Amino acid sequence: MNTRWYCTDCETEIDREEIDDHESDGHHVRGVLRPERLLSNDPWTFGNEADDDR
Template structure:
């Protein structure tokens, strides 16, 4: 997973080490998680494709 942190008060992306500094100033910090690889739109179709090959 990739994690990105944003300070909504500064409207900038921040490093993980800067979270405490921003929060101590009363800023709101928001984290966004993104998987390293994306799954197909319908994960159930992948299961059907695998079972059809056998």
């Protein structure tokens, strides 16, 4: 997973180490998680396609 942190008050991306500083100043911090690889909407479909290649 990749994690990015944003301070919505400063409107900037911040490092994880800066979260406490921003929150102690009363700022709102938001985190966004993104998987390293994206899966299809229906993982079972991918399995069926793999079976068709035989």
